[in-house]
């Protein structure tokens with residue numbers, strides 16, 4: 001089963017993708033994570049995308065499509081793939097469709113996570129991530145444990161993303177509404193879209209996703 005988690009920054013795509021990885025042995029393909037990894041590797045591409053990401057703009061289609069192509073061609077995921085933060089433009093959606101066809105794979109569900117803008121600001125500005133395993137925390141809803149150890153890997157270092165500021169979030173939201181939200185109509189027309197309430201508590205959102213998948 002291959003699925004897309006679609007939603008604005010802070011909708012909870014990464015949080016829910018990690019749960020699906022644990023529970024269903026799916027593989028998470030997050031273009032945001034791939035680009036952040038490229039930034040730290042010191043490659044030319046990493047340098048090129050760093051400023052774009054920090055501003056909150058979208059990286060060019062050819063770069064992200066190339067990253068996804070590489071992952072899909074590299075191996076097979078028994079439990080299927082979760083596309084997290086990809087596709088984000090109509091060109092990316094078309095490219096994903098072609099890639100899946102080439103590899104004889106299907107796209108089984110596109111899950112739109114609906115969250116209002118006010119909640120997104122709170123979620124994004126309160127986010128922290130374990131530097132070792134990527135577990136996602138939030139100052140109010142899922143605080144870093146008092147002993148300073150990650151619940152998942154026991155790591156002690158936590159990071160905050162450079163683009164998790166109110167200013168960058170405004171640009172990210174604009175990019176979402178201008179470039180990504182047309183995908184809602186695109187997948188609706190293909191009869192692949194299911195929308196869920198991403199404002200609910202994490203467990204309830206996970207339950208809604210589970211119902212879609214089964």
Ligand code: AP5
Nearest residue numbers: 009010011012013014015031032053059085123127138202
């Ligand atoms: P990316 O890393 O994909 O970021 P994003 O889409 O902006 O999404 P986020 O990771 O910020 O949010 P999320 O939905 O995963 O929320 P999370 O689960 O962490 O992209 C970053 C940048 O890379 C882009 O701006 C762009 O420059 C570039 N990029 C990436 N992909 C690209 C592409 N395809 N094309 C072009 N450019 C691309 O949750 C957020 C917080 O809320 C956490 O603290 C969490 O604990 C909390 N939370 C989650 N769920 C709940 C809940 N139900 N209730 C309460 N709190 C919750």
